[in-house]
Every structure is written in structure tokens, then in C-alpha cells.
Amino acid sequence: MTDSESVRQDTHPSGTWDDIKELPPSAKLVAKVLEHNEAMTQQTIAEETLLPDRTVRYALNRLDEKNTISSSFSVMDARRQLYTLDINP
Known part of the structure; x- marks a missing residue:
């Protein structure tokens, strides 16, 4: 999905790769997958990483605590959230 298909939900200061160390x-793997993709749902992250849904959810929560991801609602399906990596270079 592209940025035009999502609506920005939250704004917070970006984290760094040092925050992920x-x-x-599992959180590191999810961060790397998000680094190479524009925006992904939890389901597509699980499919790409081959991690269980529960593990992906845990990883996303940990990344969110470190302010290293952003989430937004999908315009195509408002029930789904899209996750993007939000890392300062």
C-alpha cells in the first residue's frame, strides 16, 4: 500500500537503530522487514517473517514503545492498521 492509501494516525519523535539494539x-526482524517495505499490515508482516501473529503483535508493541514505528489506518480497509518504520538516520 502507498502513503496515499493510508491516513496518518499518530505523531511522535522518531527513534533510532540504537533504540532497537x-x-x-523478533522485533529486530520486524524492523528489518518494515525497512524494506513502505507500509504493511500485521498479517502481511506475519506472512513475510513467518512469525506467529502473537509474536508479530508483541514485536510491534515493543517497537512502538521505542518510537521506531508509525501506525495509520488503511483507507482501503479501516479495520486494518498499516505499520511503517520511523527511524532517524
Whole structure:
């Protein structure tokens, strides 16, 4: 999905890769997958990483705590959230 298909939900200061260093491997994997994709739903992240839904949800929560991801509602399906990596270079 593209930026034009999503509506920005939250605004917060971006994290850095150093914020991700101490996170579990699942969170690091999710961050790397998001780095190479524009915006993904939880389901597409699970399919891409081969991680269980619950693990992806945990990883997304940990990344959100570190302000390293942004979430927005999908314009195509408002029930789904799109996640993007929000890292300062």
C-alpha cells in the first residue's frame, strides 16, 4: 500500500537503530522487514517473517514503545492498521 492509501494516525519523535539494539530478535526482524517495505499490515508482516501473529503483535508493541514505528489506518480497509518504520538516520 502507498502513503496515499493510508491516513496518518499518530505523531511522535522518531527513534533510532540504537533504540532497537536491545529488543528481542523478533522485533529486530520486524524492523528489518518494515525497512524494506513502505507500509504493511500485521498479517502481511506475519506472512513475510513467518512469525506467529502473537509474536508479530508483541514485536510491534515493543517497537512502538521505542518510537521506531508509525501506525495509520488503511483507507482501503479501516479495520486494518498499516505499520511503517520511523527511524532517524
